[in-house]
Structure formats: C-alpha cells, structure tokens
Amino acid sequence: MTAPDFAPAHNDASQVLRRVFGYDDFREGQQEIIEHVVDGGDALVLMPTGGGKSLCYQIPALVRKGTGVVISPLIALMQDQVDALRALGVRAGFLNSTLDFDTQRVVEAEFRAGEMDLLYLAPERLRLESAQRLLDAADVSLFAIDEAHCVSQWGHDFRPDYLALSALHERWPDVPRIALTATATPATHAEIATRLRLDDARHFVASFDRPNIQYRIAPKNEPKRQLLDLLRTEHPGDAGIVYCLSRSSVEKIAAFLVDNGITALPYHAGLDAGVRAANQSRFLREEGVVIVATIAFGMGIDKPDVRFVAHLDLPKSVEGYYQETGRAGRDGLPSTAWLAYGLQDVVQLRKLIDTSEGDDAHRRLQGRHLDSMLALCETVECRRVQLLAYFGQEGKPCGNCDTCLTPPESWDGTVAAQKVLSAVYRLDRERRQRFGAGHVIDILTGKKTPKVIQFDHDALSVFGVGEDLSAGEWRGVVRQLLARGLLAVQPEHGTLALTEESAAVLRREREVPMRREPERRAPKTKPAKAAAAAAVAELSEEAAATFEKLRGWRSATAKEQGVPPYVVFHDKTLREIATVLPATLGELGSISGVGENKLAKYGQQILDTLTG
Structure with a gap:
C-alpha cells in the first residue's frame, strides 16, 4: 500500500x-x-x-x-x-x-x-x-x-x-x-x-433532525400498488430501500417490482450468504438499484444517494424507524421516508408481542415501543416534531412532512368507538367467542356474509348501526382504538377484546378524537425529486448536461476499479464541478470533496472530461 x-x-x-x-x-x-x-x-x-x-x-x-x-x-x-x-x-x-x-x-x-x-x-x-x-x-x-x-x-x-x-x-x-x-x-x-x-x-x-427527508405515512390500500406508484411518479431510476417484516414478503415484493420494470433485489437472512453479498454489492456499486429487505439489511450502509426508504410493514419501534429511514439522503439532497400502515399491522405486532419470548418486563417494554410508533403514525401534528420529541429534542413544524403539507382533520370518534366496543362486547357476551376486526366491521356495516348468517349475528342489536361509515373508515376506527389501548388483540387467534380502558368510553366518560385521513392528492410542494433531478437542482441546462457527463465518467471509473461510484466522488462534488467548470488542477483542488489524493488520481481525467 x-x-x-x-x-x-x-x-x-x-x-x-x-x-x-x-x-x-x-x-x-x-x-x-x-x-x-x-x-x-x-x-x-x-x-x-x-x-x-x-x-x-x-x-x-x-x-x-x-x-x-x-x-x-x-x-x-x-x-x-x-x-x-x-x-x-x-x-x-x-x-x-x-x-x-x-x-x-x-x-x-x-x-x-x-x-x-x-x-x-x-x-x-x-x-x-x-x-x-x-x-x-x-x-x-x-x-x-x-x-x-x-x-x-x-x-x-x-x-x-x-x-x-x-x-x-x-x-x-x-x-x-x-x-x-x-x-x-x-x-x-x-x-x-x-x-x-x-x-x-x-x-x-447533535440535533437528530434530518430536514432533507420528507416523512410520509399513508393508510394501506393495496400497498404493492402504492409502492409502485411512489417509485414511478417520484423516484424513477432512483436507488432506494424497501423494508418488509417477513422473508416471504421480501421475495414477493422484489419479484413484483422486477415484473414491473424496476431493478430490484431481495435481501434477508434466509438467502444464501453468497447471494446476499452479491445483492448488497450490486446495490452499492450500481446506480438506480432498489433493495427489498428485512431489517437484517442496512446498518452501516454508507451509500449517499439512497433517495427513498419505504416501509410496507409497521416498524416495531421509533428507534428502528428512525435508523432505517435515516439511510435515505445521506448526501443532504431531498429524499423520502414513506410508510404504508394499516389495521393488520397493529393486530400482528400486538400478537407478536404477547407471544414473544422473555418476561413480562420485556413484553411491557416492547409494548411501549409499539405504542410510541403508533402515536407517530396517528398524530395530527408535525411528524418531525413528534419524532424529535421521542429522542428528547425540541422541534417546530417543518413544512416537509405529510401532516404539514396536507394537514389531516380531527373528528369526534366517540360514538363510532362506542359502536365498535359494543359490538365486541356483545359478541363476547352472547357467544363466548371473539372475532376479528373484519367480522366486527361486517356486522356494523350490515353485511350478511356466510359467517354473519352462520352465527345469527344479523340479529344483534348492533347489526347495521355503522352504515354511516365505509368499511375502510371503520378499519381506521378499529386501528386507532387498538393504537390507544381501547381495544386489545388476543394472542391465540388475533381476535378483538375489550380492555380496562374500554368501559370509560362505553359509559360516555371519555371522548375519543380521531384522525381522518386526507384525500390523496398531489402534495403542495414536490416531495422528493428523482436522484438526477435532485442533484442538478438549480443547475443551468448546460451545467446539468455537464453533470450527467461527469456521472458517466464516474460510473465507468468506479466499475473499472471495482468500487461504488460514491467512493470516486459524491454527487455534490460533481455538481459543484459542473457549476464552477475548473480549468486547471489548482481550481479543481478548491472544490469541496476534492482532496489531494483524489486530485492527483482523478484531476486530469476530470479536466479532460470537461473539455472533451
């Protein structure tokens, strides 16, 4: 050496x-x-x-x-x-x-x-x-x-x-x-x-704030299609990470993205070590690769141009969420942290906690972690403020998260909550059986499914009392009741049960304000630009063309040396070179990110690229 x-x-x-x-x-x-x-x-x-x-x-x-x-x-x-x-x-x-x-x-x-x-x-x-x-x-x-x-x-x-x-x-x-x-x-x-x-x-x-990351949490509605829409409309050709809870989900989502023309690779502990290493290497060394992974992937990833991190399952803690989303935008350019979150996530994670190994103290801690994550999902306030508060830091509304850009409404969900809790109570009292959220919602919306008819649940007094809300809206109500501990999940079968807190709502001693999801529409400001667009932001047309020429040189050089492109130079450095257009090695050496060794190694090549 x-x-x-x-x-x-x-x-x-x-x-x-x-x-x-x-x-x-x-x-x-x-x-x-x-x-x-x-x-x-x-x-x-x-x-x-x-x-x-x-x-x-x-x-x-x-x-x-x-x-x-x-x-x-x-x-x-x-x-x-x-x-x-x-x-x-x-x-x-x-x-x-x-x-x-x-x-x-x-x-x-x-x-x-x-x-x-x-x-x-x-x-x-x-x-x-x-x-x-x-x-x-x-x-x-x-x-x-x-x-x-x-x-x-x-x-x-x-x-x-x-x-x-x-x-x-x-x-x-x-x-x-x-x-x-x-x-x-x-x-x-x-x-x-x-x-x-x-x-x-x-x-x-230091402050844990990452102002270049836009935090967005969306209710699940065909999450695969939601993810594909995100990648096609906001991040075409970008490098990114998609997190899933299970290995099977990783495989399915990676295959789905590939089938839809996106370069995507799976990564989880069940894959052969050689396959994992090869997929990680491609993600680091090639531009525009999407890695679909469990949380086994990501710690220490230094790739600066990860433009998005997407979660298709609810993280178990705010710490995990913050660390995983933090892998986006290390270069300081605009990036997206997107999470699809639904009722089944809450049911599944509550069940996992109740059946997990460890003592009661460990389960209580896991429960508190999940409660904090749910509070972040359900907040009507700035997500960044709540995220920083979790780490003991103060923040102010950022203008760069979904709740700031498209503020959700808060509505009085007390009556809706009473209807759900009453249905769960009657099912438990009359049949000594508990049922899942889907069956409860079918009863409230007056849907005569085979299961409803089999158990004579169309005869219950609560049958059809919830026709004022759609099934999707009722899923949101149940989700928020679970998030607040007003409903519980039974670990054996994932069915619903009342909690000690439920009684106060049923007796009208406690109000239940709820979050109403805003209609999905284009954000008031552009969320996160595609990688190339983010890197050339505010560049003239001529400088943008020069930047692309420099990126081409960098890709070829990195491939020849067997290293990731960012090891040669970061986008930020190439962007400054494209703007300043240095004509000598001395001028090039004044660019941020061009140290003495890189100047000696690449300086003349860059000057030749600029004049070629």
Missing part, C-alpha cells in the same frame, strides 16, 4: 480536513469533538446519519500518533469502508473472517510496523487474546466504537459482543475512546454510557 504524501501526525485537524477529505469547513459540532479526542479525551457522540460521524474519529486517528482502531459490527461492509479511505490516500485495513491467512498476515505486519492509520475490527475478534496481543504490539491512537447503540440490551440491534467493550479502558487506560451512534433515546444514551463505562467521558449530542 502506497503511503500518502501528507504526514498526518504533523498536521492539525483543519489541515487534514482540507488536504485529505477536501473540505474547507467542519460541519456543526465536528470540530469540538475532534479536538477533544485529539487531546486524548473520551467522547460519547450522538449524531444523526449523514451528520459526519466518521470524520470525528478518522481525523483524530490521522492527527494522533499510532493507529486508530475502529470496532464495527459490519463485517460485510468493512471492505467498502476501507476502499473509501484508501481512495483518499489513508492507510486503512481490516481484520475479519473474510480474509485469507496470507492477507491477514500482511495487515498484521503493517499494523506492527506502524504503517497503518486506521484498522477496522469486529467486536467478536477483539475478544480474542491473539487480537489483544496484536494491539499491544504497536501504538493505538484511539478506539472508535461505531454503532454504539448495539450495546443496549433492550435495543433493536443488540450485539452481545459489544458488552465486552467495557474492558477497553482497563487494558489500554491511556488510549482515548469515542463511541458513536445515530440512534439513542435519553434512556439508551444513559445505557451506552454505563455499559461502555463512559460516564466520565464528554457527551456530545
């Missing part, structure tokens, strides 16, 4: 930022964190995806003497992370189970010789005595614990090996530690600090 022509240990952080990464200014909060770690201080950093967390440990590793050791759970992505650093001229490597014996020995030798700036390790490898002896054999400049929320035992990404990382400061007490995450409630924040023994560290908490 060729060493870069800069001497990181003799530069300050600002010089490294300019010379290596090609940026003139730090983002908000970065400089203070970096200087603290450079000075040897421990840090716990909460910063949103796309906020520049990586620089907070990469720059200190380049400034301090020795090698920065990065602990990451993402073995499948280490190669791409290292490739991106090497493209900048940084001496980076990784040790994990994918390396053959000879390659591993080369990496270890470079580390011992002090010829490495950053070394990536998986947490399970760090527990090996051989790995600990290796780290003892050379200077370690810092330990960076990425995805630090994985230490939370109540979290959605818990990794048991992260618990052992609390011992880092015992074996290497003089090496500063920096733990970083993009997802943490105040409770998770405190748990990270305690479990990693970072209570005495300096804590840095």
Whole structure:
C-alpha cells in the first residue's frame, strides 16, 4: 500500500480536513469533538446519519500518533469502508473472517510496523487474546466504537459482543475512546454510557433532525400498488430501500417490482450468504438499484444517494424507524421516508408481542415501543416534531412532512368507538367467542356474509348501526382504538377484546378524537425529486448536461476499479464541478470533496472530461 504524501501526525485537524477529505469547513459540532479526542479525551457522540460521524474519529486517528482502531459490527461492509479511505490516500485495513491467512498476515505486519492509520475490527475478534496481543504490539491512537447503540440490551440491534467493550479502558487506560451512534433515546444514551463505562467521558449530542427527508405515512390500500406508484411518479431510476417484516414478503415484493420494470433485489437472512453479498454489492456499486429487505439489511450502509426508504410493514419501534429511514439522503439532497400502515399491522405486532419470548418486563417494554410508533403514525401534528420529541429534542413544524403539507382533520370518534366496543362486547357476551376486526366491521356495516348468517349475528342489536361509515373508515376506527389501548388483540387467534380502558368510553366518560385521513392528492410542494433531478437542482441546462457527463465518467471509473461510484466522488462534488467548470488542477483542488489524493488520481481525467 502506497503511503500518502501528507504526514498526518504533523498536521492539525483543519489541515487534514482540507488536504485529505477536501473540505474547507467542519460541519456543526465536528470540530469540538475532534479536538477533544485529539487531546486524548473520551467522547460519547450522538449524531444523526449523514451528520459526519466518521470524520470525528478518522481525523483524530490521522492527527494522533499510532493507529486508530475502529470496532464495527459490519463485517460485510468493512471492505467498502476501507476502499473509501484508501481512495483518499489513508492507510486503512481490516481484520475479519473474510480474509485469507496470507492477507491477514500482511495487515498484521503493517499494523506492527506502524504503517497503518486506521484498522477496522469486529467486536467478536477483539475478544480474542491473539487480537489483544496484536494491539499491544504497536501504538493505538484511539478506539472508535461505531454503532454504539448495539450495546443496549433492550435495543433493536443488540450485539452481545459489544458488552465486552467495557474492558477497553482497563487494558489500554491511556488510549482515548469515542463511541458513536445515530440512534439513542435519553434512556439508551444513559445505557451506552454505563455499559461502555463512559460516564466520565464528554457527551456530545447533535440535533437528530434530518430536514432533507420528507416523512410520509399513508393508510394501506393495496400497498404493492402504492409502492409502485411512489417509485414511478417520484423516484424513477432512483436507488432506494424497501423494508418488509417477513422473508416471504421480501421475495414477493422484489419479484413484483422486477415484473414491473424496476431493478430490484431481495435481501434477508434466509438467502444464501453468497447471494446476499452479491445483492448488497450490486446495490452499492450500481446506480438506480432498489433493495427489498428485512431489517437484517442496512446498518452501516454508507451509500449517499439512497433517495427513498419505504416501509410496507409497521416498524416495531421509533428507534428502528428512525435508523432505517435515516439511510435515505445521506448526501443532504431531498429524499423520502414513506410508510404504508394499516389495521393488520397493529393486530400482528400486538400478537407478536404477547407471544414473544422473555418476561413480562420485556413484553411491557416492547409494548411501549409499539405504542410510541403508533402515536407517530396517528398524530395530527408535525411528524418531525413528534419524532424529535421521542429522542428528547425540541422541534417546530417543518413544512416537509405529510401532516404539514396536507394537514389531516380531527373528528369526534366517540360514538363510532362506542359502536365498535359494543359490538365486541356483545359478541363476547352472547357467544363466548371473539372475532376479528373484519367480522366486527361486517356486522356494523350490515353485511350478511356466510359467517354473519352462520352465527345469527344479523340479529344483534348492533347489526347495521355503522352504515354511516365505509368499511375502510371503520378499519381506521378499529386501528386507532387498538393504537390507544381501547381495544386489545388476543394472542391465540388475533381476535378483538375489550380492555380496562374500554368501559370509560362505553359509559360516555371519555371522548375519543380521531384522525381522518386526507384525500390523496398531489402534495403542495414536490416531495422528493428523482436522484438526477435532485442533484442538478438549480443547475443551468448546460451545467446539468455537464453533470450527467461527469456521472458517466464516474460510473465507468468506479466499475473499472471495482468500487461504488460514491467512493470516486459524491454527487455534490460533481455538481459543484459542473457549476464552477475548473480549468486547471489548482481550481479543481478548491472544490469541496476534492482532496489531494483524489486530485492527483482523478484531476486530469476530470479536466479532460470537461473539455472533451
């Protein structure tokens, strides 16, 4: 590996930022964190995806003497992370189970010789005595614990090996530690600090707001078609992620998109490891690929031009939702977070919680997580305000979510709620049987189905009392009653039952305001533009054509080198080049994102592309 022509240990952080990464200014909060770690201080950093967390440990590793050791759970992505650093001229490597014996020995030798700036390790490898002896054999400049929320035992990404990382400061007490995450409630924040023994560290908490992401939650109505409409009308040719709850759904949705002319690939734990790796690689290295996945996919994905994240099933927690949607728009350009949400989602997840393994405390916690997610779905207020409030932060109406762009109405649903609860009560009392939401709605709307006739439910006093609302509207009523705990789901068969809270509604002691979904129509502002359109926003016609020419050069170069296009340059950098039209290497070197190594490697090619 060729060493870069800069001497990181003799530069300050600002010089490294300019010379290596090609940026003139730090983002908000970065400089203070970096200087603290450079000075040897421990840090716990909460910063949103796309906020520049990586620089907070990469720059200190380049400034301090020795090698920065990065602990990451993402073995499948280490190669791409290292490739991106090497493209900048940084001496980076990784040790994990994918390396053959000879390659591993080369990496270890470079580390011992002090010829490495950053070394990536998986947490399970760090527990090996051989790995600990290796780290003892050379200077370690810092330990960076990425995805630090994985230490939370109540979290959605818990990794048991992260618990052992609390011992880092015992074996290497003089090496500063920096733990970083993009997802943490105040409770998770405190748990990270305690479990990693970072209570005495300096804590840095940035705003979790992602203003470029438009949050939208739609009632389910043929979700496959809704998804296809989203992709065709708002994101044609864009890269994106579609999340489904089950493996079978992943396969079906991926096949559906392919049948409709969209390049889509499945990803879930049941696929052969080689197929998973190949599909992930195509998503990262090709432009315009849609990955359809379970939540097994996505952590640590650095692809900056993911223009949308769509959920076809309700996430189990706000933390999961925030982290998954945060994979959109890392480059800061307009992006969409879209979720289709329906009654069956609530029934299914309530049932999963009631039948899940673990004690009552664990089920209660899962229930609270779901309640918070349902509150976000059902709110009539700004979704961004509610999302930030969940993480203990304040916000103001954003003008870039569905409830801001097309405000829903609130209506008095007390009588409607009483009708549903009365129907459930009578079914339970008269037949000692419970029924699902569909059957209850058939009774309320006066629909004489075979099942209604079989059980003589057309003779009930509540039969036909709900003809004032459509079946779809009644599904919304039942969904909102379940969301508020005014109805329960029986785990055995997914049937409906009353709760302790139901009585107050039936006795007219409690009002039940409800959300009425607005009619679907074009948003008042364009939601999210297609990738190319977002990248060339406000460019002249001539500059837009130049940008497309640069994208073509980048794609060919990335394919030749076997790396993702964003490793060569981000869209933002190409956009600035297309606008400024630098005529010399010196002018090109002043563009944001063009560091010294990339200038030397690609500079003349770019100038030739501009003049060709």
